[in-house]
Amino acid sequence: MTFKQSDALARVQPSATLAVTQKARDLKARGVDVISLGAGEPDFDTPDHVKQAAIEAIKAGKTKYTAVDGIPELKAAIVAKFERENGLNYSAAQVSVAPGGKPIIYNALVATLNPGDEVLFPAPYWVSYPEMVRLCGGEPKVIRAGIETGFKITPAQLEAAITPRTKWFIFNSPSNPTGAGYTSEEIRGLTDVLLRHPQVMIMTDDMYEHIVYDGYEFATVAQVEPRLYDRTLTTNGVSKAFAMTGWRIGYAAGPEGLIAAMRKVISQTTSNACSISQWAAVAALEGPMDFIKDRNTAFKRRRDLVLADINAADGLTAPTPEGAFYIFAECSGWIGKTTPDAVKLETDIDVCNALLGEQAVAAVPGTAFGGSPCFRISYATDDASLKEAGMRIKRFAENLS
Structure with a gap:
C-alpha cells in the first residue's frame, strides 16, 4: 500500500530551522567543523533553582x-x-x-x-x-x-x-x-x-x-x-x-x-x-530573575560582534535588533554572484547552501521566514564560535565573483 498524506498536510512545509539544524548535526557527525547558527535556543543552562524544583517534584511523586x-x-x-x-x-x-x-x-x-x-x-x-x-x-x-x-x-x-x-x-x-x-x-x-x-x-x-x-x-x-x-x-x-x-x-x-x-x-x-x-x-x-540581566549582557556583546562582521562583509547589511538573539542579514548584494565552487547564487537558499558547503557555517534562508533575499543567524552560542563564523562569512563574501 502506498502512503498518501492528507490534503491538509500537503499544504504544509517542514520547519526550515529544524532542517538546517539537523543538516549541521549530520555534517558534524561526519567530522566537518560546522558552526551551527540555525537553532533558536539559548546556550545557557537552566537555572539551578529551577532544576532543583524539578528534582523535588520527582522526589515528592508529582x-x-x-x-x-x-x-x-x-x-x-x-x-x-x-x-x-x-x-x-x-x-x-x-x-x-x-x-x-x-x-x-x-x-x-x-x-x-x-x-x-x-x-x-x-x-x-x-x-x-x-x-x-x-x-x-x-x-x-x-x-x-x-x-x-x-x-x-x-x-x-x-x-x-x-x-x-x-x-x-x-x-x-x-x-x-x-x-x-x-x-x-x-x-x-x-x-x-x-x-x-x-x-x-x-x-x-x-x-x-x-x-x-x-x-x-x-x-x-x-x-x-x-x-x-x-x-x-x-x-x-x-x-x-x-x-x-x-x-x-x-x-x-x-x-x-x-x-x-x-x-x-x-x-x-x-x-x-x-x-x-x-x-x-x-x-x-x-523565583529570582537577576540572572537574565547577566545573560542579556552576554547576548548584547554577541549581537554587536556578529552585527559588526555582517555589516563589514561586502554585499551584506542588517539593522540593529532591539531584542531576541537573531540577526536577519539582507544579502541582495550576493545574488547573481558565483562562488569558487562555481555555484551561482540565485536565491537566499542558494546562499545558505553554499555558505554551509564552502565555509561550514549553517544559517537559515530568509525565504523560510517570508523575507527574501536574507538569512537568519542565531547568536545564542559562544563568542569564539561567533568570531570564527564572522571570519568565514567575510571570507565567503571576498571569494564571490
Missing part, C-alpha cells in the same frame, strides 16, 4: 496526570506574572498551559479557524505561523516589512490588509527572525487600527519579552490598549528567558471562552504538559 491545561500552582504563578510584569489582570480560568509555545498557538488556531478565515502577521515571520494556519484550514496573509523600516509594519499597512474574512492578527515582538522590537508608541498605532475592526482577534507572541537591549522597553498589546483585552490572547513561555527549551512549557491568557475551547482541544490531543516541567516552571516564574 509524576501523575494533571489538569489538562495546567496545575493550579502554575496557573497562579502565570496570573501573578502577568499582573506583576505586564499590568494585566487574569483569573486562573483565563490561563492555558501546553507542552510548548507551538501547541499554545496551534490550539488557539484550531479552536477558532474555519475554512477561508484569514490570519494576518508581519513578514518576516516565525516559520511556523503560516504552516499552522494552513493545517487548521485557514489562509495565511502576510504584511511585508522591509529592512528600510527595521522590519516593522506600519498602521497603514495593517489597515490595508484587514478584510471581512480576517479572524486573527498575530504579533511577535521582539521578533523571530529579525529581533525587531516595537515601542509602545508603535504598538499604539497598530491598536488604533485594530479597534476599528472588532471581528479581528489578536494573538501576541511574547516569547522574547525578557531578551532586550539598549534600554528597549517591552510592551504587549492588551497592556498598551486595554480596550482590546477581551479579544487578545497573550502568549508566552519559559523556553527562551529561562533556557528551558527542552522542558516544553508554553502558556497564554485571554478570553475565558477561548481558553475553554483550547482546553477542549488539549483534552483530545496532547493532554497535560509534563508534570515535572510544570513544577519547574512555577519555580522559574516565582
Whole structure:
C-alpha cells in the first residue's frame, strides 16, 4: 500500500530551522567543523533553582496526570506574572498551559479557524505561523516589512490588509527572525487600527519579552490598549528567558471562552504538559530573575560582534535588533554572484547552501521566514564560535565573483 498524506498536510512545509539544524548535526557527525547558527535556543543552562524544583517534584511523586491545561500552582504563578510584569489582570480560568509555545498557538488556531478565515502577521515571520494556519484550514496573509523600516509594519499597512474574512492578527515582538522590537508608541498605532475592526482577534507572541537591549522597553498589546483585552490572547513561555527549551512549557491568557475551547482541544490531543516541567516552571516564574540581566549582557556583546562582521562583509547589511538573539542579514548584494565552487547564487537558499558547503557555517534562508533575499543567524552560542563564523562569512563574501 502506498502512503498518501492528507490534503491538509500537503499544504504544509517542514520547519526550515529544524532542517538546517539537523543538516549541521549530520555534517558534524561526519567530522566537518560546522558552526551551527540555525537553532533558536539559548546556550545557557537552566537555572539551578529551577532544576532543583524539578528534582523535588520527582522526589515528592508529582509524576501523575494533571489538569489538562495546567496545575493550579502554575496557573497562579502565570496570573501573578502577568499582573506583576505586564499590568494585566487574569483569573486562573483565563490561563492555558501546553507542552510548548507551538501547541499554545496551534490550539488557539484550531479552536477558532474555519475554512477561508484569514490570519494576518508581519513578514518576516516565525516559520511556523503560516504552516499552522494552513493545517487548521485557514489562509495565511502576510504584511511585508522591509529592512528600510527595521522590519516593522506600519498602521497603514495593517489597515490595508484587514478584510471581512480576517479572524486573527498575530504579533511577535521582539521578533523571530529579525529581533525587531516595537515601542509602545508603535504598538499604539497598530491598536488604533485594530479597534476599528472588532471581528479581528489578536494573538501576541511574547516569547522574547525578557531578551532586550539598549534600554528597549517591552510592551504587549492588551497592556498598551486595554480596550482590546477581551479579544487578545497573550502568549508566552519559559523556553527562551529561562533556557528551558527542552522542558516544553508554553502558556497564554485571554478570553475565558477561548481558553475553554483550547482546553477542549488539549483534552483530545496532547493532554497535560509534563508534570515535572510544570513544577519547574512555577519555580522559574516565582523565583529570582537577576540572572537574565547577566545573560542579556552576554547576548548584547554577541549581537554587536556578529552585527559588526555582517555589516563589514561586502554585499551584506542588517539593522540593529532591539531584542531576541537573531540577526536577519539582507544579502541582495550576493545574488547573481558565483562562488569558487562555481555555484551561482540565485536565491537566499542558494546562499545558505553554499555558505554551509564552502565555509561550514549553517544559517537559515530568509525565504523560510517570508523575507527574501536574507538569512537568519542565531547568536545564542559562544563568542569564539561567533568570531570564527564572522571570519568565514567575510571570507565567503571576498571569494564571490
